[in-house]
Amino acid sequence: MSAAADEADEICASCGIPACDDITLKLCTACKSVRYCGIECQRKHRSQHKRACKKRAAELRDEILFRQPEGTHFGDCPICFIPISTGTDEDGNMNTAAHYPCCSKMICKGCIYESALQNTEEKCPFCRTPFPEGADTESMLKKREAANDPHAIRGVAGRFLKEGNFIECFKYMNQAAKGGHIDAHYQLAHMYVNGEGVEQDMKKAFYHWEEAAIGGHHIARFGLGLMEGNLGRHESQVKHLIIAANQGWGAAVEQLKMCYEEGHVSKDEFAAALRAYQRAIDATKSPQREAAKRNPEFLNVKRGNNS
Structure with a gap:
């Protein structure tokens, strides 16, 4: 960074007063490129700064939005430490892991299967808590909710959604989102x-689609890609689809193939996305997970909830 830029960082963009022992300059929270000594100076400078601020804020947002997440929002199984697969059943429900309300952990079906083979008692594969029955399950969920567990709160929202109570669903869904x-x-x-x-x-x-995508939600990312394509913004479309493919989402690969055929993505980019997709798929495999696929009868419905 140049000396001039360093100097600009140390003065108020409105009045020009430098930072010193008794004056602390604060960054513009939107663009993070200029500083002010106080709210009055920020207000005075608003008309001059507005356009540049908006442009830079959009650039910063794009930098965050198009950054490749480390994985998906499912994360890794806490037992085998292997990434949880993005696989779903015919209805679009996740079928590669289950959520346990006792410890609020997402456990892969491979570890659930292995636990079922080794233990005759029905306990959580992670915390070893016996599976609750009826009212005990509800009590356990309420305890997690009272502890502000975002996953438990999301579960409450899901129940209201199934009941068609959208007002209560929105209330809890919003709370869960704020909790991460x-x-x-x-x-x-x-x-x-x-x-x-x-x-x-x-x-x-x-905004919420983007927040989900930033957090690793591969379906949200894929959806953003489709929307950008429908709007004719193919550069952004391809970026989203490549990220989703890198997360192991097969539908994104199919869309990228169409983009390649239409000339929106290069041969090298498409080939790289295919390789990244395969690496993501391979990273989720284990002998236990393959065995679980072959022996679904071991995965009793009481062994957690698909989420």
């Missing part, structure tokens, strides 16, 4: 699109 639950952001996006439990707002819907 990535899928809650994804669900909120749909609620804003459809006006379910909240006034329809496409701007907020896109």
Whole structure:
């Protein structure tokens, strides 16, 4: 960085006063490129700074949005430490792992299968808590909710969603999203699109789709790619699809193939995405998971909940 730039960083963008012992300059929270000595100076400078601020803020947002996540929002299984697969069943429900309310852990089906083989008692594969029955299950979930467990709160929202109580669903889904639950952001996006439990707002819907994608939600990422393609913004479309493919989402590969055929992605980019997709798939494999696929009868419905 040049000396001039360093000097600019150390003075108020409005009045020019330098930082010193009794004056602390604060960054513009939107663009993070200029500093102010106080709120009054920031207000005075607003008309001059507005356009550049908006442009830089959008650039910063894109930098975050198009950064490749380390994995998906499912993360790694806490027992085998292997990434949880993005696989789903015919209805689109996750079928490669299950959530346990006792410890709020997402356990892969391979570890559930291995636990079922080794233990006759039905206990959580992670914390070894015996599976609750009926009211005990509800009590356990309420304890997790009271502890502000985002996954438990998301579960409450899901129950209200199934009941068609969109107002309560939105309330809990919003709380879960604020607590960092990535899928809650994804669900909120749909609620804003459809006006379910909240006034329809496409701007907020896109915000939550983007937050979900940033957090590793491969389906949200894929959806953003489709939307960008429909709007004719193919550069952004391809970026989203490549990220989703890198996360092991097969539908993104199919869309990238179409983009390649239409000339929106190069041969080298498509080939690299295919290799990254295969690496992501291979990274989720284990002998236990393959055995679980061959022996689904061991995966009793009481062994956690698909999530």
